[in-house]
Amino acid sequence: MDFWEADELAAHRATARAWAEANIEPHWAEEQHRTGCHQTMELHARLARDGILAAGWPAEYGGSDVDPAFAQAIFDECAERDLHVDGWTTTSMVLHTIAHTGTEAQKHEYIPAALRGEILIALGYSEPDSGSDAAAAKTTAVRDGDTWVINGQKMFTSTAQVCSHIFVLTRTNPDVPKHKGLSLFLVPTSAPGYDLQPIHTLGGQVTNATFFTDVRVPGSALIGEPDGGWNVMRVALIYERGVSSPSRIEKTLAEDLASWAREARRPDGTTVLDDPLVAERIGRIAVDEEVGRLLGRWTNWQAAKGGIPGVEGSMRKLFFTEAEQRHFSDALDILGAEGLLAPEAPGAPAGGAFEHGFRAAVVTTVYGGTSEILRDIIAQRHLGLPRNRPGG
Numbered sequence: 042m043d044f045w046e047a048d049e050l051a052a053h054r055a056t057a058r059a060w061a062e063a064n065i066e067p068h069w070a071e072e073q074h075r076t077g078c079h080q081t082m083e084l085h086a087r088l089a090r091d092g093i094l095a096a097g098w099p100a101e102y103g104g105s106d107v108d109p110a111f112a113q114a115i116f117d118e119c120a121e122r123d124l125h126v127d128g129w130t131t132t133s134m135v136l137h138t139i140a141h142t143g144t145e146a147q148k149h150e151y152i153p154a155a156l157r158g159e160i161l162i163a164l165g166y167s168e169p170d171s172g173s174d175a176a177a178a179k180t181t182a183v184r185d186g187d188t189w190v191i192n193g194q195k196m197f198t199s200t201a202q203v204c205s206h207i208f209v210l211t212r213t214n215p216d217v218p219k220h221k222g223l224s225l226f227l228v229p230t231s232a233p234g235y236d237l238q239p240i241h242t243l244g245g246q247v248t249n250a251t252f253f254t255d256v257r258v259p260g261s262a263l264i265g266e267p268d269g270g271w272n273v274m275r276v277a278l279i280y281e282r283g284v285s286s287p288s289r290i291e292k293t294l295a296e297d298l299a300s301w302a303r304e305a306r307r308p309d310g311t312t313v314l315d316d317p318l319v320a321e322r323i324g325r326i327a328v329d330e331e332v333g334r335l336l337g338r339w340t341n342w343q344a345a346k347g348g349i350p351g352v353e354g355s356m357r358k359l360f361f362t363e364a365e366q367r368h369f370s371d372a373l374d375i376l377g378a379e380g381l382l383a384p385e386a387p388g389a390p391a392g393g394a395f396e397h398g399f400r401a402a403v404v405t406t407v408y409g410g411t412s413e414i415l416r417d418i419i420a421q422r423h424l425g426l427p428r429n430r431p432g433g
C-alpha cells in the first residue's frame with residue numbers, strides 16, 4: 042500500500058460538494074444535536090435514491106454503479122457538516138456480516154432492501170449485565186416449530202429509535218460453554234413484544250434500552266448457524282472496530298484549533314498561537330491525526346481487498362479514540378475558561394464544538410470495545426502474550 046498517495050478522492054470532491062449543497066439541509070446537524078439521534082432519515086432516503094448507499098456492492102445484491110470513492114467523498118461531506126450517519130454505519134456492518142455468514146436467501150432479502158434505504162439495523166449486543174463480555178448475554182431465543190421466541194433486554198441499542206431491525210445476540214443453549222450457545226437474529230422493530238426506552242449520554246447522543254417480550258421471529262431471521270453466533274459476532278465486531286468510520290478524512294481538530302488560536306488574543310495583544318507551547322500541542326495533535334488517518338486507510342484498504350482487519354482494526358480504534366480524548370483535553374486547556382462554553386452558550390468558540398467534542402470523546406473508548414479490551418486483543422493476537430484472565 043502506498044502510504045504517501047495523494048487524496049484519491051480529489052477527483053470527486055467538487056461533485057460531492059455540489060451533491061451535498063443540493064441535498065443536505067442546513068438544519069439537519071442542529072436537529073441531530075438537539076435530539077441526540079445520530080441518523081437523519083431524509084438524508085438516508087436521498088443517499089439511497091442516488092445509489093450512494095449501494096456503491097461498491099455487487100449488482101446481484103442491489104449494488105449501484107456509483108463509484109465507491111464518490112460515495113466516500115459524500116460521507117466526508119456529511120462529516121464536514123457535523124452530520125452523523127450512525128444508523129447506516131451499523132447497518133453496513135451487519136450487511137458485511139451477512140455477506141460473510143448469511144445464506145444466499147438472506148443476502149438477497151436483506152442487502153438489496155438496505156441498499157434501497159428500506160431497512161436500517163441497530164446492534165443489540167450489550168445487556169445490563171454484559172458489555173465487554175458480550176458472550177455472557179442472557180437474552181434467550183427458544184425454538185418453537187419454525188419460529189423462535191426471544192425474551193430479554195438489551196442496553197445501548199444506538200439509533201434503534203429510527204431502525205427497522207435490531208441485530209440481536211441471544212442465548213440459544215444454556216447447557217454449553219457460554220461462547221458455544223449463542224445465536225444472532227435480525228428482529229423487526231415492528232414485531233409485537235418489542236419496546237424501547239431512551240438513554241441520554243454525556244456526549245449528547247441518545248441511545249436506548251430495548252426490550253423483547255415473547256418476540257416471535259421466523260427461522261429465516263437467524264443469521265449463521267443455531268448456537269454458532271460467536272463466529273458471526275467475531276466478523277461483526279471486526280467490522281465495527283476496523284471499518285466503522287464512514288469518513289476517511291476525519292475533521293481535523295488541529296486545523297480548527299489553529300484557526301481559532303491564530304485570531305484569539307491574550308491580554309498583552311499577542312495571539313494564542315504566538316505561545317510556543319500552544320503551537321507545540323497543536324503540532325502533536327496534527328501528528329496524531331495523521332497517524333489515525335493512516336491506520337484508517339490501512340484497515341479500509343484491507344476491507345476493500347475482501348480481507349477482515351482484525352487486530353489492525355483494534356489498533357485503529359484504540360489509537361484514534363484515545364488520541365481524540367487527549368486532543369479535546371488539550372483543546373480545553375488551550376481555550377481556558379471560554380472552552381467550557383457549551384454549543385448553546387452565546388460566544389462559545391467554534392460554536393461550542395470544542396466543549397461538545399470533549400464530552401463526546403469520553404464515550405468513544407467505551408462503545409465498540411473498551412480500550413482495555415482492545416489492548417488485550419492486541420497483546421494476545423499481535424504480541425502473542427497470554428490471556429489476562431483464565432477462561433475469559
Ligand SMILES: Cc1cc2nc3c(=O)[nH]c(=O)nc-3n(C[C@H](O)[C@H](O)[C@H](O)COP(=O)(O)OP(=O)(O)OC[C@H]3O[C@@H](n4cnc5c(N)ncnc54)[C@H](O)[C@@H]3O)c2cc1C
Nearest residue numbers: 164165166167171172173197198199404407408409411413
Ligand atoms: C454511547 C454508547 C453507545 C453504544 N452503542 C451500542 C450499540 O449500538 N449496541 C450495543 O450492543 N452496545 C452499545 N454500547 C455498549 C458498549 O459496547 C458497552 O458499553 C461496552 O462494550 C462496555 O460494556 P459495559 O458498559 O457493560 O462495561 P463493562 O464491560 O462492565 O466494563 C467496565 C470496565 O471494566 C473494564 N473491563 C471489562 N472487562 C475487562 C477485561 N477482561 N480486562 C480488562 N478490563 C476489563 C472495561 O474496559 C471497563 O473499563 C454503547 C455504549 C455507549 C456508551
